[in-house]
Amino acid sequence: MTTTESLVDRPAAPPAFQHVSAVRKTKNMIATVLVTLAFLIAIVPLAWLLYTVVSRGIEAIFSDGWWTHSLKGVLPEEFAGGVYHALYGTFVQAFICALIAVPIGIMAAVYLVEYGRGRLARVTTFMVDILSGVPSIVAALFIFALWISTFGFPKSAFAVSLALVLLMLPIVVRSTEEMLRLVPDELREAAFALGVPKWKTIMRIVLPTAMSGIVTGVMLSMARVMGETAPVLVLVGYSRSINYDVFEGNMASLPLLIYNELGNPEDAGVLRVWGAALTLILVIMFFNLLAAVISRFSAIKTK
Amino acid sequence: MAKRLDLKDLNLYYGKFHAVEGVSVSVPPRMVTAFIGPSGCGKSTVLRSLNRMHEVIPGARVEGKVLLDGEDIYASSVDPVSVRRTIGMVFQRPNPFPTMSIRDNVVAGLKLAGTRDRKRLDEVAERALRGANLWTEVKDRLNKPGGGLSGGQQQRLCIARAIAVQPDVVLMDEPCSALDPISTLAIEDLIGQLKRDYTIVIVTHNMQQAARVSDQTAFFNLAGVGQPGRLIEVDDTEKIFSNPSQKATEDYISGRFG
Numbered sequence: 064m065t066t067t068e069s070l071v072d073r074p075a076a077p078p079a080f081q082h083v084s085a086v087r088k089t090k091n092m093i094a095t096v097l098v099t100l101a102f103l104i105a106i107v108p109l110a111w112l113l114y115t116v117v118s119r120g121i122e123a124i125f126s127d128g129w130w131t132h133s134l135k136g137v138l139p140e141e142f143a144g145g146v147y148h149a150l151y152g153t154f155v156q157a158f159i160c161a162l163i164a165v166p167i168g169i170m171a172a173v174y175l176v177e178y179g180r181g182r183l184a185r186v187t188t189f190m191v192d193i194l195s196g197v198p199s200i201v202a203a204l205f206i207f208a209l210w211i212s213t214f215g216f217p218k219s220a221f222a223v224s225l226a227l228v229l230l231m232l233p234i235v236v237r238s239t240e241e242m243l244r245l246v247p248d249e250l251r252e253a254a255f256a257l258g259v260p261k262w263k264t265i266m267r268i269v270l271p272t273a274m275s276g277i278v279t280g281v282m283l284s285m286a287r288v289m290g291e292t293a294p295v296l297v298l299v300g301y302s303r304s305i306n307y308d309v310f311e312g313n314m315a316s317l318p319l320l321i322y323n324e325l326g327n328p329e330d331a332g333v334l335r336v337w338g339a340a341l342t343l344i345l346v347i348m349f350f351n352l353l354a355a356v357i358s359r360f361s362a363i364k365t366k
Numbered sequence: 367m368a369k370r371l372d373l374k375d376l377n378l379y380y381g382k383f384h385a386v387e388g389v390s391v392s393v394p395p396r397m398v399t400a401f402i403g404p405s406g407c408g409k410s411t412v413l414r415s416l417n418r419m420h421e422v423i424p425g426a427r428v429e430g431k432v433l434l435d436g437e438d439i440y441a442s443s444v445d446p447v448s449v450r451r452t453i454g455m456v457f458q459r460p461n462p463f464p465t466m467s468i469r470d471n472v473v474a475g476l477k478l479a480g481t482r483d484r485k486r487l488d489e490v491a492e493r494a495l496r497g498a499n500l501w502t503e504v505k506d507r508l509n510k511p512g513g514g515l516s517g518g519q520q521q522r523l524c525i526a527r528a529i530a531v532q533p534d535v536v537l538m539d540e541p542c543s544a545l546d547p548i549s550t551l552a553i554e555d556l557i558g559q560l561k562r563d564y565t566i567v568i569v570t571h572n573m574q575q576a577a578r579v580s581d582q583t584a585f586f587n588l589a590g591v592g593q594p595g596r597l598i599e600v601d602d603t604e605k606i607f608s609n610p611s612q613k614a615t616e617d618y619i620s621g622r623f624g
Binding site for chain 1: 417419422424447448449450451452454455457459461463464465474475478479511513514524527528531
């Protein structure tokens with residue numbers, strides 16, 4: 064303490080706020096640059112892929128008859144025909160798969176969230192975990208061994224759907240389970256306290272509250288299985304014409320068409336490969352968008 | 367309508383934990399009985415056992431009897447669902463069903479029990495909403511979602527939902543603890559009106575509230591953490607707040623602890 068400075072003039076305390084130090088500014092800049100770079104690196108392959116597929120496939124998908132015709136009677140080197148047969152196959156296989164997997168998946172999730180206690184629930188959860196890790200080729204081989212070798216059914220689109228069920232089921236169970244767990248217990252208690260039985264509480268309160276999320280999950284899982292290639296390679300033959308019979312005969316699908324046209328060295332074949340690839344991306348994108356729209360419109364309103 | 371409840375030597379457990387020990391108390395009809403006491407003393411647990419909501423929690427157990435006009439709600443032949451239809455409940459936080467409109471929320475109990483008659487449902491909705499002092503505020507937006515109301519309105523909506531099924535008893539678990547003073551006042555006024563038709567049991571942390579709304583007050587306490595809660599004394603509210611017979615009650619209401 065110096066005597067030349069009066070105590071009154073001295074600030075009572077040093078300033079409470081400090082400047083941002085140079086070290087912090089530098090660290091901040093380095094971190095910003097790093098995360099921005101990481102973002103760019105992550106986005107480049109995606110943009111590149113999209114650009115390649117779009118630029119090479121766009122001509123095909125706008126060609127005459129692409130969305131309405133099959134490749135029946137079209138020569139390998141001929142620029143004609145379309146992917147209607149494969150589109151039909153992709154949709155119908157995914158649809159039959161969803162028809163089987165969605166009810167089972169939702170009911171399993173309801174069991175796990177609302178009823179599951181103890182051993183059976185733990186085993187179910189474990190099985191779902193295992194199933195979600197099964198590679199699609201293994202699922203396809205299993206269905207081949209069971210449905211075709213053991214039961215003696217012919218190769219068919221239905222067999223593909225069965226293999227897809229194995230791949231879709233764990234996704235539906237998981238996403239539905241998460242959505243059901245988000246429903247507050249208070250709503251269940253409110254319903255119980257009104258004298259509503261448990262099953263009715265689940266049907267009329269819990270499931271409707273979680274519906275938007277469940278539907279979104281189902282849509283996304285359908286988009287997932289549409290691109291699966293291994294099951295169609297193993298379980299059904301390729302056909303260049305339309306086949307509406309899911310239980311018998313060869314049926315095309317977009318991945319299978321791509322695989323087959325890869326063996327076609329003509330320019331027309333190359334164009335069909337990229338066209339089908341773009342079509343598959345568009346179909347999957349359509350389902351993702353549909354999921355977003357459905358969740359937007361079925362979201363719980365408060366106004 | 368409006369029946370009496372008699373609790374006979376009620377012991378409540380969560381798994382191995384003995385939560386409430388030996389509660390015996392009579393809840394007279396057409397009166398408000400308040401349960402007060404420090405946190406963890408088991409008053410909410412006792413309340414939830416009165417319409418068999420306690421056993422919803424995994425591992426929870428009940429011993430003893432709860433008689434509704436002499437009929438044991440825990441008798442082995444009794445369906446818990448029918449008990450809950452007779453003894454309604456309002457929870458701490460307003461919990462309207464988010465997927466339903468205001469009207470559907472009110473008649474949810476009837477609708478889910480199978481009543482389809484639109485005209486009757488409309489009548490019930492109006493009667494219940496008037497009963498919950500909410501009719502004038504919502505009558506023009508009955509088809510709007512219940513989640514759009516304010517917290518106090520939502521709680522009155524939940525009360526309307528509980529009384530729409532015409533229970534004999536209405537249980538309220540700290541119904542005002544999530545509400546502002548003005549909404550609290552609205553609910554307290556409502557409780558005063560509801561006791562003309564219903565037997566009401568209310569759990570509250572707010573002793574002034576207990577003093578304002580109740581006719582009879584039960585004080586619960588626990589000897590220490592991990593010990594079961596017990597009923598210390600039950601008497602007319604006026605007596606409890608002016609001249610309680612137990613020292614612990616006096617200490618609690620005078621703010622010496624808790």
